[in-house]
Amino acid sequence: MKIAVAKGDGIGPEIMDAVLRIFDANEVGLQYQFVEMGKWVFDKGYSNGMTPDAQRTIEETGILFKGPMETPKGKGVKSVNVTARKTWNTYANKRVFQTLHGVETVFSRGGINIDLTIVRENIEDTYGGIEHMLTHDVALSRRFITRPGSAQVIRYAFEMARQKGARRITCGHKANIMKQTDGLFLEVFYEIAKEYPDLKSDDKIVDDLAMQLVIRPDQFDVVVMTNLQGDIISDLCAGLVGGLGFAPSANIGDHISIFEAVHGTAPDIAGKNIANPTALLLSGLAMLRHLGFTHNAATIENALLYTLEQGIRTGDFGDRSKPALNTTEFADAIIGNFGKTPEVGAKPIIDNTPTTAAVCHLDKNPMLVSKEAEDEKIVGVDFFIESTEQPNKVAEKALAVTGDLFKLVTISNRGTQVWPKGSIYTNLVNQFNCRFESTGDIAVSQTDIIELYRRLAEQFKVCSLELLNMWGDKRAYSLAQGQ
Ligand code: NAI
Numbered sequence: 001m002k003i004a005v006a007k008g009d010g011i012g013p014e015i016m017d018a019v020l021r022i023f024d025a026n027e028v029g030l031q032y033q034f035v036e037m038g039k040w041v042f043d044k045g046y047s048n049g050m051t052p053d054a055q056r057t058i059e060e061t062g063i064l065f066k067g068p069m070e071t072p073k074g075k076g077v078k079s080v081n082v083t084a085r086k087t088w089n090t091y092a093n094k095r096v097f098q099t100l101h102g103v104e105t106v107f108s109r110g111g112i113n114i115d116l117t118i119v120r121e122n123i124e125d126t127y128g129g130i131e132h133m134l135t136h137d138v139a140l141s142r143r144f145i146t147r148p149g150s151a152q153v154i155r156y157a158f159e160m161a162r163q164k165g166a167r168r169i170t171c172g173h174k175a176n177i178m179k180q181t182d183g184l185f186l187e188v189f190y191e192i193a194k195e196y197p198d199l200k201s202d203d204k205i206v207d208d209l210a211m212q213l214v215i216r217p218d219q220f221d222v223v224v225m226t227n228l229q230g231d232i233i234s235d236l237c238a239g240l241v242g243g244l245g246f247a248p249s250a251n252i253g254d255h256i257s258i259f260e261a262v263h264g265t266a267p268d269i270a271g272k273n274i275a276n277p278t279a280l281l282l283s284g285l286a287m288l289r290h291l292g293f294t295h296n297a298a299t300i301e302n303a304l305l306y307t308l309e310q311g312i313r314t315g316d317f318g319d320r321s322k323p324a325l326n327t328t329e330f331a332d333a334i335i336g337n338f339g340k341t342p343e344v345g346a347k348p349i350i351d352n353t354p355t356t357a358a359v360c361h362l363d364k365n366p367m368l369v370s371k372e373a374e375d376e377k378i379v380g381v382d383f384f385i386e387s388t389e390q391p392n393k394v395a396e397k398a399l400a401v402t403g404d405l406f407k408l409v410t411i412s413n414r415g416t417q418v419w420p421k422g423s424i425y426t427n428l429v430n431q432f433n434c435r436f437e438s439t440g441d442i443a444v445s446q447t448d449i450i451e452l453y454r455r456l457a458e459q460f461k462v463c464s465l466e467l468l469n470m471w472g473d474k475r476a477y478s479l480a481q482g483q
Contacts, residue, residue, distance in 0.1 A: 001354055003030055004058045006037040008067025010265025011275035014069045018277040019284050020332035025335040033057050040076055050381045065287055066256045068265045085122050088253035090258050092118040092156040095234045101344040102308030103242040103317055114241055119157040120230025122251055124149045127227045134463035135386045138431040142398040145181040148367040150188040157198045157224035166221040171203040179478055185226055210268045245316050248282035259287040273326045276314040292354040298347040303334050305342035380437035380468035381449050385460035388430050391419040398434045401455035405448050406436040407421025412480035
C-alpha cells in the first residue's frame with residue numbers, strides 16, 4: 001500500500017525520519033512516496049505550498065502523512081496546512097487526548113484518567129479567511145456555518161463515538177449568542193442525535209465547557225465543535241495530557257485523509273535532533289489503524305507506552321533529574337521495546353486487515369443539496385454604511401430614501417441598537433447598519449432592493465448588504481442587541 005509522505009519544515013524531517021524508522025523496524029507494509037510541500041516549495045514560487053506532482057500523488061494515494069510546515073510570514077500566502085485540509089475536504093479533525101503513564105500532569109498525579117476525543121469541523125467558520133476592511137476602522141470576517149458541512153462532521157463524530165464504544169457525545173457551541181451560526185450547528189447535532197439513541201447526547205456552551213474540561217476532564221468522552229472553538233479547546237486538551245508533544249491529529253475526509261502532529265515546526269530546536277517525535281508517532285498510529293494495520297499499531301503503541309513508563313524521555317517532558325535522550329535514541333528505545341506490554345493502557349493486538357483508500361473523482365458535489373425551501377421570502381435588507389455622524393442624523397438621511405415599499409426599523413452600531421432607541425453611553429464606530437423592512441410585511445424583490453440601494457448610495461457609502469429572509473414564520477437573521 002502506498003501513502004504520500006511530506007517531511008515538512010523545521011523539526012519535521014527529524015521526527016518524520018524517527019517515526020518511519022520505527023514503522024520499518026516493525027515491518028509495516030507501507031510504501032512511502034515522498035512529496036514536496038512546505039516553506040521551500042513556497043520559496044520556489046508555488047503559491048499554494050505544494051508542487052503539482054505532490055498534489056497528484058496525494059490524490060492518487062488518498063493518504064498524506066505530514067510533518068509540520070511553516071507558512072512564510074508577510075508574503076500574502078495562505079498556510080499550506082489549511083490549504084491541504086480545505087482542498088481535499090478533510091472535514092473532520094479528530095484529536096485524541098489520553099493520559100499517558102509516565103507523562104506526569106496534575107491529573108495523573110490526582111489519579112484522574114483522561115480519555116477524550118475532540119472532533120473539530122475543519123473547513124468552515126472564520127477559517128474561510130473571507131475578510132474585508134469595510135471602513136478604515138472596521139474589519140469584517142465572514143463566518144460560514146453550513147447545514148451540509150455541519151452534518152458531515154457531526155455524523156462522523158457520532159459514528160466514531162459508536163465505534164469507540166463511547167457513552168456520551170457533547171456538542172460545544174455558543175448558540176446563546178450566535179443564534180444563526182452556532183444555532184444551526186446545534187440544531188443539526190440534535191437532528192443527527194435521533195439516529196443514535198444508544199449514545200447520550202448533550203450540549204455545553206463553550207465557556208462552560210472550557211471550565212469543566214479543566215476541572216473534571218474525565219466526565220467527557222467525545223466532543224464535537226465548530227472550527228475556531230474546536231481549535232482552541234483542543235489545544236487546551238493537549239495541555240491536560242502533557243502538552244503539544246503528545247497531541248496527534250487526523251484530518252478525515254471521505255476520499256483523502258491527512259495525519260499530522262498538532263505542534264508546529266519548532267524553529268527554536270530545529271536541526272538539533274532533540275525534538276519529541278511522540279505526537280507524530282501517535283498520528284502515524286492513527287493512520288495505521290485507519291488503514292487497517294491494527295497489529296502494527298498496537299505493537300508500536302504498547303512499546304511507546306512501555307518506554308514512557310520506564311521514564312525514558314526527550315528534553316521537553318518528564319523527570320528532569322533523569323538524562324534526556326535525543327530524537328534518534330528515543331526512537332531506538334521504542335524499537336528496542338517491541339513486544340513489551342505497558343502496565344497501564346496496554347492495547348489489544350488485533351490482526352491487520354489492510355484497506356485500500358478508494359480513488360474517486362467527484363463528478364457531482366453531494367453537498368449541493370438543500371433543505372426544501374418552504375414559503376421563502378425577502379422581507380427587508382441590512383445596509384452597512386459608512387458615516388461619522390450621530391445616529392439621529394444617519395436616521396434622518398435614511399428615512400428620506402425609504403420610498404413606499406420600505407420602512408427604516410432600526411439602526412445599530414457594532415450590533416447594538418442606537419436608533420430609534422439607544423443609550424448615549426454606547427460608543428460608536430464609523431459604520432452603521434440601517435435595517436429596512438418591507439411595509440405591511442409583504443415580500444420584496446431583489447430589484448426593489450437595488451432601487452433602495454441606489455437611493456441610499458446618494459447619501460452614504462454603502463459598504464455591504466445582507467438580505468433579510470423569512471423561511472415560513474422563522475426569521476433567518478438575528479435582531480440587533482436592544483431591538
Ligand atoms: P511550535 O509548535 O512550533 O512551537 C511551540 C513550542 O513548543 C516551541 O518552544 C517548540 O520548541 C516546542 N515544541 C513544539 N513541538 C515540539 C516537539 N515535537 N518536541 C519538543 N518541543 C516542541 O509553534 P510555533 O512556534 O507557534 O510555530 C512555529 C511554526 O510552525 C510557524 O511557522 C507555524 O506556522 C508552524 N505551524 C505549523 C503547523 C502544522 O504544520 N500543522 C501547526 C502549528 C504551527
